[in-house]
Amino acid sequence: MIRVEIIATGNELLKGETINTTTPFMAGNLRDLGYEITRTSTLRDQPDEIIGAIREALSRADIVLLTGGLGPTPDDLTRDALAEAVSQPLEFQPDIWAEIQSYFRKTGRSVPPANMNQAYLPYHAQAVPNKHGTAPGILVSYNSQTIVALPGPPNELQSMFNESVLPYLSRNYPPQTFTMKRTFKVCGLGESHLLEKIGEVLPLVDNDRVRLSYLPKGGEVHLTLQVEGDDQHQAKEIFTPMAERINALLGADLYGLNEETLAGRVGSLLRQRGYSLATAESCTGGLAAHLVTEVPGSSDYFRGGVIAYSNEVKEKVLGVSPDTLAAVGAVSQAIACEMAEGVRNLLAADIGLSTTGFAGPEGGSPENPVGTVYIGLATPGGTSNRKLYWPGQSRYLIKLLAAKLALDYLRREISGDQADEDRG
């Protein structure tokens, strides 16, 4: 595999004033194309350290990517360090200077003389055009290796990387493997549970070309299968049966693939079935509705919701019975059901979805300690509920898990509706 090292320079990165988003951006894009990232590092603005790091990287990697330090000020050292590291003099390039001047003119500013620095490139280097700023990037071919230096600001770097650097690398270092990738998404299933479910395919991962990774993410687990082959045919031969097997093993737990979101999946199901939705939230405080309305076009099926944070609102707006409230308390199976039915009636929706629980840190009762959440679901076919409990979790996580699992409960229940129709 083609080895790539990424070196970010900048005191502001090491001082924590700026978060380095460009290294993960480039690494992710290159990995997806089949390149191997073999080292990443962040250096301060010290010429000797930068020169040393470039030379060391060249002793190990095929491609070295540098970011930062291409500005016009004296602490921008990458241009000089790069020339020194590849033992080439810097040369003034009049056409680059003309472009920099025209960039300033276009944005209606006068040209600061300091920016003339940016028109100096190591002898034989190519400039990488920059549409969003003054600093051109620098591309140096060095023996069979390539070094590319790009400016640090993410908007400048990203378009230069996509428009110039990736095409250059794909041409000159065509990936030697073909990669296939799919992400399987589940909600409300722990990592170990998930591993158990797909246990049968795990022995197949004991292979350099097959990779399964788990990313737990706010109540969800994203399982990514990645297969590399010498060509598309070889990759497919391994990938397709494995992907189909994982699909089958996950069954109803699988809510979606790749970029699909849980709320997006719920939206598609509601739309397919012609159902409208209303939410009644207590402990999740609006978060479930927020997730639903993240989906563009959700106003087609989402009528709205009630956040019933006080018992009075539960009674007066949702029509929950004061007797039930007095008898079993707001955090209970009965109230979850009454809230779901209440909002379904109030907003004239096909489906009512509710949450009630103790998100903490204060509150809770002996039977229902902090972390207890009830989910209620009222549908044309009747009302059901589910009890959940996450001990020792933060308020933020309890809200998030409850909102996610409420959506997933809805998804599982109405997926069934379709299965019934399919059968009938």
Add this chain to the structure above:
Amino acid sequence: MIRVEIIATGNELLKGETINTTTPFMAGNLRDLGYEITRTSTLRDQPDEIIGAIREALSRADIVLLTGGLGPTPDDLTRDALAEAVSQPLEFQPDIWAEIQSYFRKTGRSVPPANMNQAYLPYHAQAVPNKHGTAPGILVSYNSQTIVALPGPPNELQSMFNESVLPYLSRNYPPQTFTMKRTFKVCGLGESHLLEKIGEVLPLVDNDRVRLSYLPKGGEVHLTLQVEGDDQHQAKEIFTPMAERINALLGADLYGLNEETLAGRVGSLLRQRGYSLATAESCTGGLAAHLVTEVPGSSDYFRGGVIAYSNEVKEKVLGVSPDTLAAVGAVSQAIACEMAEGVRNLLAADIGLSTTGFAGPEGGSPENPVGTVYIGLATPGGTSNRKLYWPGQSRYLIKLLAAKLALDYLRREISGDQADEDRG
């Protein structure tokens, strides 16, 4: 300043399967105490590369922190690489082996023989106890330098770092400077606007000991002032007048300091004034209420809300006039006001806060294109509104900006209430 380099090892980090959170965690903690982070890097699991990187780091830094590679399996190489880098043999430590065995027994599992590896330390090294896992950390004093290796899992590393490593370093490498730090938080003010407001203090930042950083974050800007002095007195002499000046220049735009959140600030103000709050959300879809209910104890002042995603809900639940809706449309100043008043009445709250707008990507009208949002605020003193417009932003960002600015509008309006009371 004391120089620290951090080396993370692990193929999973370079393959993007795991996000490296431990390097920023340690860097942030060390910076806060006045240490200088001079380089960070991420290496794959290759013994020669790890040994080389440790040796190079020792040629530059006072302290070298290593993470990962301390597990019991053959790809855990840090123990051997560290011994090699400092030219010491590995020695079996029976007391560490006893601790590892007792850890397994406590968690009710049998002891895998492979874990015996973890009881080998370089000669003269100290073990760093690990409460949450089997791998002890390793601390080596090498000339006047220190190398610490910690396991990769964040929960294990964080407690070992806080309980053992930081105390050791503070004792043996007392920070030579005293650092003071304050974060000023504003909402709905762009970075350039903010810079203009505090322009007067900017010349004072031209100094190695004073640092101002800006972190734009979801509609907010967090401005951090950090001052270093040889001792507390010297730091204070610079810090106090600057911090006071920034406070005064930001004035009513400043919503809070340090860890305070916007919703937390709104909550404190509501609590102080004895006001209860209700929300009526259209385009923000529950996000404003979610932010309000992130705050522990928010049920004391938050009665609840209505998410009126359809016009029918606006009319039937919030009592918005069908004539107004027909005349000016749902995204308008008049409807924002009627929604705020409607929810204030419905939930019997002191304050009603509303949002209505076009979050996109579809929708909008010539007068109110996507990105237009109206905020309505009904208080005991009357109803007011504000119009906002963010062209070209994503649905997610428009929702977030609208929810944040609605809370900030409420904050500004009721902060005024107090000022009046103070005067009177």
